[in-house]
Amino acid sequence: MKKSNNSKKIIFKRRLLCCSILLVSKLLGCSNSLKCAFCENLLCLYCPLQMKNKFCRTVHSMCPPEELCFRAKGYYAGDLGLTASGCMTKQQCTMKHLVSYKGTNFTMTYTCCNWNFCNLAPSFSFFSSALLVAPLAATAFLLTRWMY
Template structure:
């Protein structure tokens, strides 16, 4: 049910996502883009041994989510892992779990604020 609710959320709001190419761990300003209807937002991590050294964000077809593959970058072969999500800005640096929390809490907070305003008007 949660997946359908999140999909509805994406339909109601633009499915914007952060995007930047594969890069080494250093600051990089991502751009905002809208994923096509058949793609999800992704967050990628590239590992070399026990070290997470690469990252990327963007859109991809769902069948490639939760996959790993080798990627050559500047002469070194890294293992890239991809995780996908389907609500606006879910691939931010804050992490997918934090964004899911925001999606769940925001409607409740809005309902409480409306209820308090209505109560104040009735007094």
């Protein structure tokens, strides 16, 4: 049975879309491209442990499987002094940790969430996040329109 030209085009477009997704997932640093391509790992913002008023140029990170995004706050004598964000296990989210930073002991508390970029810092504006998401959404829309 011979395939029609139209069905060959659809197969080619689907293969192109799949290859594009795998390429993007590799660029995002996903070691398991199929798992990454189907959005099974969370995307979070990473900012190292630092003083609360210090500017942090956040980095996008892909959490390992079974990890959540978090935002951390470190307190000394009841005052907020440290912040951090990234990925951690669900079990760690409910714990408090004692962290020594520049010779001072801080009690760290964590807030975890389970959707992409849910740990956005308050200083990270809606406009900035829209600039990141808009091109990806437009590409996905155009590829799906082009497929059919």
